Amino acid sequence: MNKLVKMVKCDKKLATPRRRLSARNTGTISKVVKVLTQPIASTAPCIQRATNMTVVVRVRPPNSKERDQNSRTVVKVVGDQLLIFDPKEEEQPFFYHGVKQKDFLKRGNKELKFMFDRVCGNSSTNSEVYTYSTKSLVDTLMNGYNCSVFAYGATGAGKTYTMIGTEEFPGITFLTMKDLFSRKEELSSEREFELMLTYVEIYNEVVKDLLCPGGQPLYLREDSKYGVIISGVKVHKIANPNDLFLLLEQGNKRRTQHLTDANAESSRSHAVFQVYIHMTSKTTREVSTAKLSMIDLAGSERGSATGYVGPRFKEGANINRSLLALGNCINSLINGKNHIPYRDSKLTRLLKDSLGGNCHTVMIANVSPSSLSYEETYNTLKYANRAKSIKSNVKKNIVNTDLHIEQYIKLVSDLQTENATLKAEVDRLRHDNQPVQSDSGSQVNALTSENAMLTNENAALANENATLKREIEILNMTINALKIEKGEGDGLCAVKIGQESKEVSMEVCKSPVKPSISVEFTELVVEQKEAMKRIFELEQSILLLKGQLDEDLNRKTVNIIKNHETRKKLLEKFDKDEKEVQKQIQELRIARTRAENKLWNLLMASPELSREYERFVSDKERMEFQYKSELTQIENHMLLKKLSSFQTTNKKHRADSAVTPGTSLSGKSQTKPKRILQDSKNSGVNSTFVMDKDAAKTQTKTKTRQIAVKGYKTRVSKRFGPISTAGGKENNHQVRKFEAKKPVKRNWI
Numbered sequence: 001m002n003k004l005v006k007m008v009k010c011d012k013k014l015a016t017p018r019r020r021l022s023a024r025n026t027g028t029i030s031k032v033v034k035v036l037t038q039p040i041a042s043t044a045p046c047i048q049r050a051t052n053m054t055v056v057v058r059v060r061p062p063n064s065k066e067r068d069q070n071s072r073t074v075v076k077v078v079g080d081q082l083l084i085f086d087p088k089e090e091e092q093p094f095f096y097h098g099v100k101q102k103d104f105l106k107r108g109n110k111e112l113k114f115m116f117d118r119v120c121g122n123s124s125t126n127s128e129v130y131t132y133s134t135k136s137l138v139d140t141l142m143n144g145y146n147c148s149v150f151a152y153g154a155t156g157a158g159k160t161y162t163m164i165g166t167e168e169f170p171g172i173t174f175l176t177m178k179d180l181f182s183r184k185e186e187l188s189s190e191r192e193f194e195l196m197l198t199y200v201e202i203y204n205e206v207v208k209d210l211l212c213p214g215g216q217p218l219y220l221r222e223d224s225k226y227g228v229i230i231s232g233v234k235v236h237k238i239a240n241p242n243d244l245f246l247l248l249e250q251g252n253k254r255r256t257q258h259l260t261d262a263n264a265e266s267s268r269s270h271a272v273f274q275v276y277i278h279m280t281s282k283t284t285r286e287v288s289t290a291k292l293s294m295i296d297l298a299g300s301e302r303g304s305a306t307g308y309v310g311p312r313f314k315e316g317a318n319i320n321r322s323l324l325a326l327g328n329c330i331n332s333l334i335n336g337k338n339h340i341p342y343r344d345s346k347l348t349r350l351l352k353d354s355l356g357g358n359c360h361t362v363m364i365a366n367v368s369p370s371s372l373s374y375e376e377t378y379n380t381l382k383y384a385n386r387a388k389s390i391k392s393n394v395k396k397n398i399v400n401t402d403l404h405i406e407q408y409i410k411l412v413s414d415l416q417t418e419n420a421t422l423k424a425e426v427d428r429l430r431h432d433n434q435p436v437q438s439d440s441g442s443q444v445n446a447l448t449s450e451n452a453m454l455t456n457e458n459a460a461l462a463n464e465n466a467t468l469k470r471e472i473e474i475l476n477m478t479i480n481a482l483k484i485e486k487g488e489g490d491g492l493c494a495v496k497i498g499q500e501s502k503e504v505s506m507e508v509c510k511s512p513v514k515p516s517i518s519v520e521f522t523e524l525v526v527e528q529k530e531a532m533k534r535i536f537e538l539e540q541s542i543l544l545l546k547g548q549l550d551e552d553l554n555r556k557t558v559n560i561i562k563n564h565e566t567r568k569k570l571l572e573k574f575d576k577d578e579k580e581v582q583k584q585i586q587e588l589r590i591a592r593t594r595a596e597n598k599l600w601n602l603l604m605a606s607p608e609l610s611r612e613y614e615r616f617v618s619d620k621e622r623m624e625f626q627y628k629s630e631l632t633q634i635e636n637h638m639l640l641k642k643l644s645s646f647q648t649t650n651k652k653h654r655a656d657s658a659v660t661p662g663t664s665l666s667g668k669s670q671t672k673p674k675r676i677l678q679d680s681k682n683s684g685v686n687s688t689f690v691m692d693k694d695a696a697k698t699q700t701k702t703k704t705r706q707i708a709v710k711g712y713k714t715r716v717s718k719r720f721g722p723i724s725t726a727g728g729k730e731n732n733h734q735v736r737k738f739e740a741k742k743p744v745k746r747n748w749i
């Protein structure tokens with residue numbers, strides 16, 4: 001990021017001419033260009049950068065003609081970046097009669113200084129030119145930026161030689177491709193590459209494919225994604241650079257060439273060699289493209305100088321027109337005009353994205369050193385000098401921007417890896433640090449043991465202190481006792497109860513006081529001691545009793561709890577049983593209701609059956625009543641029997657009773673038995689007559705049956721209307737029907 005900021009600052013500095021000049025003077029421009037074309041961090045892929053066109057001037061060696069005519073050298077190379085056009089010549093003094101004469105016919109030298117990014121002298125090789133002009137573009141291309149190189153110059157200035165070269169000295173096109181391939185190999189572990197190339201010429205404003213013999217004229221088209229493209233051009237894929245040189249040679253042979261005054265094999269067309277690079281990152285799958293355009297322009301020439309007519313004249317005119325259009329575009333770009341006349345010629349249309357657009361551009365201006373090409377060289381130098389000012393805004397061609405997320409994922413993954421490494425490092429350091437910690441641990445242990453020792457010492461001293469205090473106390477008591485003896489004391493002896501008092505007594509006994517006092521004191525102490533002993537014994541017995549009581553209480557509590565639990569369990573079981581019984585009752589009720597309903601339906605369906613049923617019911621009731629009466633009599637008889645036996649056994653207790661149970665009960669029992677018979681209120685004695693269990697049970701059963709029979713009767717009577725038990729029936733169907741609709745109310749217990 002800092003690098004990027006520096007680069008932008010650097011660019012800003014170069015924007016003003018003075019600074020640019022100073023940069024050139026100090027030789028920093030090449031460094032700047034180098035920095036600008038260095039690889040950029042992939043984390044800032046779409047950033048735009050303003051960059052100047054790189055202009056390199058190459059001066060070719062004088063050819064045989066130039067040498068033959070002994071022409072003057074009009075280009076003097078001074079250093080790597082400076083050249084002087086039409087330098088001052090050393091004057092050959094001419095003396096006439098010993099007086100130095102001035103040559104009035106001689107034209108004054110221009111002595112024009114030109115500074116470029118690089119000036120290659122006539123001894124420079126293609127390889128050197130490549131190093132100073134195009135080599136840096138390889139990395140720029142690999143970073144996804146478009147690049148273009150075009151060779152400009154007059155006829156025979158050495159453009160084709162620079163671009164294509166010979167087999168012995170291959171030109172920069174081949175050298176660039178060679179480097180591109182080696183760079184591709186270097187990056188093959190990171191990226192997948194696809195290289196495609198085209199080679200076309202523009203001759204008389206017609207575009208032709210140089211790699212496809214007999215091809216049709218091609219048309220230029222502008223694509224929003226790839227910029228200017230040549231429609232219908234054959235795209236070639238090459239595996240290695242050696243194939244390329246053959247391909248270039250073949251294409252160049254197909255190029256339109258004619259003999260000119262300046263060049264035996266003058267190229268009469270503009271040759272455009274383009275390489276499309278498609279790169280896919282193996283880690284992030286980011287796809288970026290780059291286009292390299294290498295243009296060998298047709299030679300600029302003066303029409304008047306050639307002296308051609310006809311087709312050659314037209315050819316020259318087209319070349320000049322296209323070069324003029326190129327010049328106009330350059331001027332417009334320099335002046336910062338909004339409209340750049342790219343459409344004025346096929347050449348400028350094709351170079352639209354190679355001039356000042358999204359492209360790093362390198363211009364190689366080829367010049368002849370000879371004065372025979374004075375005008376052409378001068379024009380070329382002026383042209384190149386102006387081209388230096390062209391600025392282009394370059395940006396990286398990212399095809400798939402969504403893949404940036406993958407970059408971030410990779411970044412996160414890298415950071416996580418780094419984090420893991422750092423964690424491991426921290427762990428390692430912790431591990432290394434452990435002996436130090438154990439040392440400090442041992443120090444702590446030593447201090448702890450020392451502290452324990454000191455604490456023990458302190459406790460011993462505290463004991464000693466307490467002993468001394470007790471001794472002082474004993475001494476005070478002794479003093480008090482002596483005072484009492486003398487009659488000086490307050491009559492109070494600070495005798496303590498308990499252990500200390502024993503010690504006191506002992507000490508006192510030992511003390512050198514008078515015998516009478518000590519004996520009395522000793523007696524008191526002994527008495528007190530016995531009292532204490534008695535108290536202690538009592539306390540012990542209290543404690544014992546308390547313990548017994550507690551134990552008893554606990555046992556009882558446990559029993560109570562146990563009983564409670566048993567009761568609880570029984571209650572629970574009872575509840576459960578009750579629920580079960582209730583459930584069974586409910587089920588039985590449901591079953592009975594169903595049976596009744598079934599019966600009812602049957603009765604409703606058949607009046608015969610109904611009548612039969614009524615008869616059956618009345619018979620049943622009669623029989624039941626009969627049975628019940630007999631049963632009641634038997635029961636009453638048995639009850640009376642039991643009662644009489646009960647009376648016999650409890651005769652003594654019933655002596656005061658005014659009631660004669662046998663008499664009174666016998667009368668009542670014939671009609672209805674009673675469970676409880678209370679004694680007469682008149683007797684004034686609160687005695688209660690209770691039946692024995694069996695009698696009460698029998699009586700309860702009888703009662704239950706009576707009620708059950710009654711309930712049944714009620715139900716039947718409600719259903720079928722009034723039924724006479726004596727056999728008289730009121731077979732009223734209307735009433736029966738009405739009653740049937742009402743919900744049956746049962747009086748079951």
Ligand SMILES: Nc1ncnc2c1ncn2[C@@H]1O[C@H](COP(=O)(O)OP(=O)(O)OP(=O)(O)O)[C@@H](O)[C@H]1O
Nearest residue numbers: 060061155156157158159160161263266267298299
């Ligand atoms: N640097 C150089 N060293 C040696 N010979 C050179 C050099 N430059 C050019 N020549 C020679 O000069 C002659 C003309 O060169 P070249 O064909 O490259 O010129 P040109 O600019 O392409 O001309 P045109 O525009 O007519 O095609 C060629 O024979 C070439 O070998």
